[in-house]
Amino acid sequence: MKILPISWPCAWRISMLTLLTNILFVSPLSTNYSDFLALMSFKSHITDPKQALSSWDAASSNNTNTPDFCQWKGVTCGDRHHPGRVTAIRLQDLGLAGIISEDLGNLTQLHFLDLSSNKLVGDIPSSISNCRKLRTINLGVNQLSGFVPGPFGVLSKLTVFNVSKNNLTGEILTTLSNLTALVIIDTDRNAFNGQIPSRLSNLTSLSDLFLAMNSFGGNVPADLGKLTNLWRFDVVNNKLEGLVPPSLFNISSLQVLSLGFNQLSGSLPLDIGFKLPRLNVLGTFGGTQFEGPIPASLSNASELGYLLLRGNRYRGLIPRDIGIHGNLKLFSVGYNELQANTTSDWDFLTSLTNCSMLNNLDLEQNNFAGVMPNSITNLSQELQSLTFGQNLIAGTPALWLGRFRKLTKLLLNDNRFTGTLPIDIGQLSSLQYLDLSHNRFEGQIPQSLGNITQLSNLSLSNNLLDGSIPSSLGNLTNIGSMDLSCNLLRGQIPQEILTITSLTILLSLSTNALSGTIPPQIGHLNSLGEIDLSMNKLVGEIPEAIENCVQLRFLYLQGNLLQGKIPKRLDTLVVLEKLDLSSNNLTGPIPNFLETSRTLKYLNLSFNNLSGPVSGPVPDTAVFCNATKFSLTANIMLCGGPPCLQLPSCPSxxxxxxxxxxxxxxxxxxxxxxxxxxxxxxxxxxxxxxxxPTFVDRGYLFLNENHERISYAELLAATESFSPANLIGSGSSGNVYIGTLSSDKNLATVAIKVLDLGKRGASRSFIAECNALRRIRHRKLVKVITVCSGLDHNGEEFNYSRHLSLNIFAMGV
Incomplete structure (x- = not known):
């Protein structure tokens, strides 16, 4: 008891000295060393192919106990309150790979973590929740998987959370809905699911809610209308459904509103342009079911740059002042029910001429009709995509087409455009997609088309183009699909287009009047999936070189004058699914591989002169016993085969x-x-x-007596598209047209009877008439030159018989 007064001050001094020593020396050393160990653990779990962290290796290999890691690349150390502690790690876009170390959770003074745009994999460490002072987490553009740890819900100071473009899953929004300091949430392109919770409305500081391309479902909560600071709401490509709450359109700060590729429905408020005056992006495209008119008030949104309303049920007229402020860069309203019939209905196009930066104009598949106004020539020369397909628009594109030199995509298909293809189309050197099909273009295909060497898809089908196929198309060395079918093209197939090795999808020259043989260069198309040369006048044999087209899935050669045997080397086409060689003059046996193929789903060899036995056995997977997928009709010299074919037995x-x-x-x-x-x-x-009299013979000596082959394209041209002006008679089974056909540079007027296959008994009438007329010979009866059953430009069955005209007969007298 007597010692206490003496020893207490001394003990107190010793204790305070010890405490100060720990505070000043021991504690800083231990905490700094803990940060050092955390950084080294992080480094040990990753690979660094670019040697971006070489400064870390050099510093950690010296002899000092604790290197000055604050000087390392991407590492920032403390403030005045925590000197020497790691407060920020910025290692974005360095090519780092590997996993994120759990020891990062020991950086308790960390405010900023950015590991974005690397190749990191694995889970996000839950230990990061120990970094309670974190304000920014950016792990976007990596390959992370798993869940966002639930403990992240304690990071109350977090303002930026970005995990975009990873492979993360789970119901993340429930975890984040308590972090009231959040300003940015970016979960773009992951697999997050669950509903958007109403509690997100408590995040009153939230300005950016980017939830695109996930699997969020349910409705959009009406309470989100309370987020008065929100400038971006993007939920594109999720599974949201139901009506879009009207409260969402009351957030006057909104600049980006993107709702596309969901099952959302509703309509745009008529006063949307006044409620959202700062709107820059409006998207309800692809899969949404918005309807009603496009509000005229959108012209009040002076900053509107991107209007994406494609694929809905919008109807009525496009507001005439939609482009009055001149800021539109993308205007897409395709696949709706919009219309334009009168000249004034097209006034919106005039307002779009104010938009000098417009690069995409999409009016595809609506109800636009009438003549395209001349104002189209004043549109921005920055246009890169122009899609008017599947409307009823008329006019002559040759007057304006060559103006837009930066076009990469031009779709005018399924309209009523006329005229010739302009020669200056070859100046559209950036063009990649060109579809002018199903119009009324005429004249020749310009040689200059071969100058568009970037072209990858070309379709000129179902027009009235004539002349030969220009050999310059062989310069299209990037093209993957070429369709010139259903025109009036003639001459031989250019060898040049059969050497384009980039053709991988389609080459279709069908339903024209092409002649000559199939060039052996066809063997160069060894990556092509479909060849259609049907319904022409091709002669000769099927070239053996076609065996090199090993990726062919569809081969159509029907309706020609091909002869010889079916090449046995076609067995190299191991992925062939459909083969049609019908209506030719092929002879010889059916190759064995056609009878046993396990890939063929359709085979038509009818109307040839094939002979010999049909061998067996036929596997169950073959198409031989499926009447809808196989035909051997009109090959009377075939015999044998399975009972399902009902062929006569072969003689022994x-x-x-x-x-x-x-x-x-x-x-x-x-x-x-x-x-x-x-x-x-x-x-x-x-x-x-x-x-x-022998005048009848003299009247048509130029005609071929051996069953002349006439294509549908020739009949279409001869009768002016079966014009009513050429109709000279009709009966119970069809109509008779007068027409002018050419043969060997001579012209002949003929009568063409077209059977109406929609009437009962028309097909039987066609067969009966053929059988009767082949037996009748009388000088007072008009001679039948040819009969045919084929396909029209739409692929429908078409029957006709051709007679010498009574007018010619009378004139010959």
Whole structure:
């Protein structure tokens, strides 16, 4: 008891000295060293192929106990209250790979963490929740997976949370809805799910809510209208449904409102331009079900630059002043029910001429009609995409087409455009997609089209183009699909277009009047998936070189004059799904591989001269016994095969003696037939000389007696598209048109009877008429030149018979 007064001050001094020593020396050393160990742990879990963190290695390899890591690349150290402590890590876009170390949670003074745009994988460490002073977390553009840790909900000072473009899952928004300091939430392009909680409305500082391309579902909460500081609300490509709450359109600070690719519905408020005057992006495209008119008040949103309303049910007229402020860069209203019929309905196009930076104009598949106004020539020369397809627009694009030199996409398909293709189309050197199909363009395909070497898709089908296919198209070395079908093209197939190795999707020249043989250069198309040369006048054999087209899935050669055998080397086409060789003059047996192929889903060999036995066995996967996917019709010399084909049995040869006997019989029959033919010809010549007038023969000597082949394209041209002005008669089974056909540079007026297949018994009438007329011979009856059953430009069945015109007969007298 007596010692206490003496020793207490001393003990107190010793204790205070010890405490000060710990505070001044020991504690800073231990906390700094803890940060050093955390950084080194982070470094040990990643790879650094660019050697971006070489300064870390150099400093940690010296002999000092605690290196000055505050000088390391991407590391920032403390403020005046925490000197020597790590407060920021900025290592974005350095190519770092590996996982994020759990030891980062030991950086308790960390305010800023940015590891974005690297190749980090694995889970986000839950230990980061220990960094209670974090204000920014940016882990975007990596390959992280798993869940965002639930403990992140304690980071009350967090203002920026960015995990965009990863592979993260879970219901993240519930975790974040308590962090009232948040200003930015960016979860773009992950697999987050769950609903958008109403509690997000408590984040009154929130300015950017970017939830695009996830799997969020349910409704959009009406309480989000309380976020009065929100400038971006982007929920594109989720699973949201229901009506968009009207309160969302009351957030006057909104600049970006993007709702596309959901199942949302509703309509745009008529006063949206007054409620959202700062609007820059408005998107309700793709899958949403918005309807009603496009509000005229949008012209009040003076900063509007991107209007994406494609794929909804908007109807009525486009507001005439939609582009009055001149800031629109993208205007997309395709696939709606909008209309324009009168000249004044097209006034919106005049206002768009104010938009000098307009690069995308999309009016595709609406109800626009009438002649395209001349104001289109005043649109921005910055246009890169112009899509007017699937409307009823008329006019002559040649007057304005060459003006837009920066176009990469031009779709005018399925309209009523006329005129010729302009020669200056070749100056659109940036063009990649060109679709002018299903219009009324005429004349020749310009040689200059071959100058557009960036072209990847070309479709000129279903027009009235004539002349030959220009060889300059062989310069299109980037093209993947070329469709010139259903025109009036003639001449031979240019070898140049068969050497374009970039063709991988489609080459279609069908339903034209092309002649000559199939060039052997077709073998260069070894990556092409579909070839369609059907309904032309091609002759010769199927080239053996086609065996090199090993990626072919669809091959259509029907409706030509091909002859010879089916190449056996077609068995190299191991992915072939559809093969149509019908209506040719092919001979010989059916190759075995066609009978046993397991990939063929459709096979048509009908109307040829194939012969020999159909061998077997036929596997269950073959198409031979499916009447809708296989046809051998009108090959009378085939025999055998499975019962489902109902072919006659093949004759068997018992012995050499029987063969010898049958040979004698065949020789005897042939000699008898020859004698009979000689006698018949002699009698015919004698009778013909005795017959009176021969003017009928002189009238059509230029015509081919051997069943002339006439294409649908030629009939279409001869009758002026089956014009009512050319109709000279009609009956119970069809109509008769007058037309002018050319043959060997001569012209002949003919009568063309077209059967109406929609009437009952029309097909039987066609067969009966053919059978009757082939037996009748009388000088007072008009001679039938040819009959045919084929397909029109729409792929529908088309039957016609061609007679010499009565007018010619009378004029010959």
């Amino acid at each position: 040869i018992d012995s050499h003696k029987a063969s010898h006997y049958r040979l004698h019989i065949i020789i005897f029959c042939i000699l008898g037939a020859l004698i009979f033919c000689v006698c018949s010809v002699t009698a015919y010549c004698f009778i013909k000389r005795r017959m009176a």
